[in-house]
Amino acid sequence: MPEPDTDAGSGPRPGAGGTRPTSRDVARAAGVSQATVSLVLGDKWRGRVSERTARAVRVAAGDLGYRPNLAARSLRLGATRTALLVVPALTHEYFARVYAGAAEVADAHGFGVVLYPSPAGVGPARDPFGSARTAIDGVIASSMAADALAAIGDGGLPLVMLDSDPDVPGGPPTVNLAVADGLRQVTRHLLGLGHRRVAHIAADVDTWTFRVRTEAVTAELAAAGLPPAPRRLSALDVTAARDAAVAALTAPGPRPTALLCDDDILAAGACKGARALGLRIPQDVSVSGFDDLALSSALDPELTTVRLPAESIGRHGMTALLALLAGRPAPPVELPLTLVPRASTASAPRG
Amino acid sequence: MPEPDTDAGSGPRPGAGGTRPTSRDVARAAGVSQATVSLVLGDKWRGRVSERTARAVRVAAGDLGYRPNLAARSLRLGATRTALLVVPALTHEYFARVYAGAAEVADAHGFGVVLYPSPAGVGPARDPFGSARTAIDGVIASSMAADALAAIGDGGLPLVMLDSDPDVPGGPPTVNLAVADGLRQVTRHLLGLGHRRVAHIAADVDTWTFRVRTEAVTAELAAAGLPPAPRRLSALDVTAARDAAVAALTAPGPRPTALLCDDDILAAGACKGARALGLRIPQDVSVSGFDDLALSSALDPELTTVRLPAESIGRHGMTALLALLAGRPAPPVELPLTLVPRASTASAPRG
DNA sequence: CTGTTAGCGCATTCAC
DNA sequence: GTGAATGCGCTAACAG
Numbered sequence: 001m002p003e004p005d006t007d008a009g010s011g012p013r014p015g016a017g018g019t020r021p022t023s024r025d026v027a028r029a030a031g032v033s034q035a036t037v038s039l040v041l042g043d044k045w046r047g048r049v050s051e052r053t054a055r056a057v058r059v060a061a062g063d064l065g066y067r068p069n070l071a072a073r074s075l076r077l078g079a080t081r082t083a084l085l086v087v088p089a090l091t092h093e094y095f096a097r098v099y100a101g102a103a104e105v106a107d108a109h110g111f112g113v114v115l116y117p118s119p120a121g122v123g124p125a126r127d128p129f130g131s132a133r134t135a136i137d138g139v140i141a142s143s144m145a146a147d148a149l150a151a152i153g154d155g156g157l158p159l160v161m162l163d164s165d166p167d168v169p170g171g172p173p174t175v176n177l178a179v180a181d182g183l184r185q186v187t188r189h190l191l192g193l194g195h196r197r198v199a200h201i202a203a204d205v206d207t208w209t210f211r212v213r214t215e216a217v218t219a220e221l222a223a224a225g226l227p228p229a230p231r232r233l234s235a236l237d238v239t240a241a242r243d244a245a246v247a248a249l250t251a252p253g254p255r256p257t258a259l260l261c262d263d264d265i266l267a268a269g270a271c272k273g274a275r276a277l278g279l280r281i282p283q284d285v286s287v288s289g290f291d292d293l294a295l296s297s298a299l300d301p302e303l304t305t306v307r308l309p310a311e312s313i314g315r316h317g318m319t320a321l322l323a324l325l326a327g328r329p330a331p332p333v334e335l336p337l338t339l340v341p342r343a344s345t346a347s348a349p350r351g
Numbered sequence: 352m353p354e355p356d357t358d359a360g361s362g363p364r365p366g367a368g369g370t371r372p373t374s375r376d377v378a379r380a381a382g383v384s385q386a387t388v389s390l391v392l393g394d395k396w397r398g399r400v401s402e403r404t405a406r407a408v409r410v411a412a413g414d415l416g417y418r419p420n421l422a423a424r425s426l427r428l429g430a431t432r433t434a435l436l437v438v439p440a441l442t443h444e445y446f447a448r449v450y451a452g453a454a455e456v457a458d459a460h461g462f463g464v465v466l467y468p469s470p471a472g473v474g475p476a477r478d479p480f481g482s483a484r485t486a487i488d489g490v491i492a493s494s495m496a497a498d499a500l501a502a503i504g505d506g507g508l509p510l511v512m513l514d515s516d517p518d519v520p521g522g523p524p525t526v527n528l529a530v531a532d533g534l535r536q537v538t539r540h541l542l543g544l545g546h547r548r549v550a551h552i553a554a555d556v557d558t559w560t561f562r563v564r565t566e567a568v569t570a571e572l573a574a575a576g577l578p579p580a581p582r583r584l585s586a587l588d589v590t591a592a593r594d595a596a597v598a599a600l601t602a603p604g605p606r607p608t609a610l611l612c613d614d615d616i617l618a619a620g621a622c623k624g625a626r627a628l629g630l631r632i633p634q635d636v637s638v639s640g641f642d643d644l645a646l647s648s649a650l651d652p653e654l655t656t657v658r659l660p661a662e663s664i665g666r667h668g669m670t671a672l673l674a675l676l677a678g679r680p681a682p683p684v685e686l687p688l689t690l691v692p693r694a695s696t697a698s699a700p701r702g
Numbered sequence: 703c704t705g706t707t708a709g710c711g712c713a714t715t716c717a718c
Numbered sequence: 719g720t721g722a723a724t725g726c727g728c729t730a731a732c733a734g
Binding site: 034039071077 | 726727728729730
């Protein structure tokens with residue numbers, strides 16, 4: 001046990017064991033009333049409390065280690081200044097970055113963000129108030145499946161959707177990535193390198209973001225006068241992607257010269273699959289990813305991929321939610337994506 | 352203003368726009384008093400409320416879509432049933448899994464978990480109540496630097512440390528990984544393959560978990576009668592690790608035949624470095640990681656690494672915190688680690 | 703300029 | 719077995 005810290009002059013113990021100091025304690029210590037304390041610490045005393053008193057209050061509060069009781073404040077205000085960020089998988093680097101962005105602007109506005117990892121993307125999310133049981137002022141939902149939305153939206157809470165279908169008529173405000181454009185960029189990149197036989201390794205996940213990817217690839221190939229890419233569905237893990245890539249590369253007919261993958265994880269699997277068949281990347285087959293995860297530059301060769309402004313979408317999402325909470329409208333946003341060409345794609349082999 | 356309720360048979364709107372129903376509304380709807388509602392929904396009406404009344408209450412509550420106001424409940428109970436999980440980096444898969452484990456047992460006990468990503472591991476964490484401003488009953492801190500702990504520990508809140516020095520005298524309860532043993536296993540694995548010149552690519556991070564790794568490697572090599580491994584410090588990213596590996600492999604003297612890395616990320620960089628020098632893995636040089644991230648099997652060849660029971664440590668951490676909150680002691684825990692031999696390590700080349 | 707008063711929604715005594 | 723009263727800590731009205 002450490003000695004009690006120097007109970008010399010400095011006053012009562014800061015965060016010590018017993019009970020936490022209340023605003024009344026601060027008031028007593030400063031020789032003022034509770035209301036004054038509230039005003040001073042709430043930063044709304046411009047012309048109502050004397051400078052001297054204000055300082056006294058702050059000193060007393062600091063001395064006592066006073067922390068306002070959030071529960072009481074929330075109860076009184078009817079708001080918690082807390083937003084819930086619902087993500088399909090916390091394990092994914094992308095969502096961590098979305099969180100960081102959201103938390104940043106939240107913080108600047110005195111808001112907090114708590115995470116609710118919706119179980120496995122599948123099925124309607126369980127009660128968000130079970131796991132992240134904080135009282136919540138609003139919800140930001142990222143990349144959610146359609147039905148999962150229902151469980152959330154029903155909460156009657158202000159809602160912002162990230163990376164989700166913006167064309168739902170009465171739907172919530174959305175902040176989106178220009179996913180379609182991103183895939184157009186990849187497709188054009190591959191076409192520009194002379195690839196004519198491109199296989200699409202697609203994520204087997206039924207969310208807007210992945211549906212759009214398939215459409216974009218198809219449309220862009222059609223625009224170039226090419227037949228639709230043979231498509232292989234794969235779960236979002238390396239092993240499944242590996243198998244999908246092997247299947248794509250060994251299918252009857254001429255072998256694809258490029259594997260366009262919905263995601264960096266899939267691309268990692270695709271690389272393994274190609275190599276397992278003795279194919280070199282990018283000389284024999286080009287592979288492209290999507291997301292620009294740390295993974296994409298950990299691989300060898302580094303992945304050509306598309307950078308997603310994850311923090312930015314988080315920031316915009318929180319900004320939109322704040323607008324909603326303030327009764328202002330939140331116009332839809334679409335953020336541009338940039339192609340990051342690296343070593344995993346090269347000119348199509350001749351023949 | 353909505354009409355007073357009960358105009359149509361089915362009753363008032365569930366989660367509709369206006370105001371949320373309170374327990375008093377439920378009481379009125381069920382024709383009982385507020386106290387009865389509280390008892391029924393709090394599941395403590397064993398012999399105090401009649402079965403019929405209880406059902407009526409539950410029906411009314413369901414009908415109205417009643418949700419207890421957490422703020423009010425917390426205020427009354429003096430506890431929030433919420434724990435704060437402090438992690439140095441949310442972007443890391445490991446912490447996501449720790450969270451999942453903690454959330455699981457929390458959920459089973461009616462607790463919630465909110466995350467606080469302590470900025471960049473460096474410097475004392477900023478006020479945890481700024482970002483995750485929920486009221487908190489206790490804190491679980493994972494893999495924190497020593498000084499960051501201070502800011503947290505001062506909160507006077509019950510605290511459990513994960514993956515941190517268990518030998519601090521008056522320190523908080525700890526739940527630990529047998530990190531030292533894990534590195535001993537790796538070291539022995541390499542020695543068993545005939546490697547005698549092992550370089551250590553170490554994380555340039557001053558936390559307990561990494562200090563222990565270095566000590567364990569050193570001790571194990573000494574036990575085998577070998578000189579200490581040449582050590583290269585690297586930031587926890589692929590590029591830095593690549594450079595460190597190149598430096599290690601091109602240092603004067605005989606070339607190391609194995610790179611023992613503190614972490615899978617470092618190992619990924621090490622692989623790139625080795626390959627950049629024209630060395631094959633594992634024929635020319637073996638590389639080992641630590642963590643068993645998804646990355647480790649995305650690489651080619653797959654990494655020999657050590658699996659960390661991340662979910663388990665999260666579960667144990669929450670369990671310990673619950674014990675603390677219940678006034679019970681939380682005995683220290685140490686979880687075993689298992690070596691996962693894969694393709695990135697092989698017999699030392701002769702010569 | 704400052705103090706007094708009231709009430710947010712809930713869980714809990716204590717009467718009945 | 720049930721209802722009426724009380725207070726958690728805070729902030730927003732008003733009164734001085």
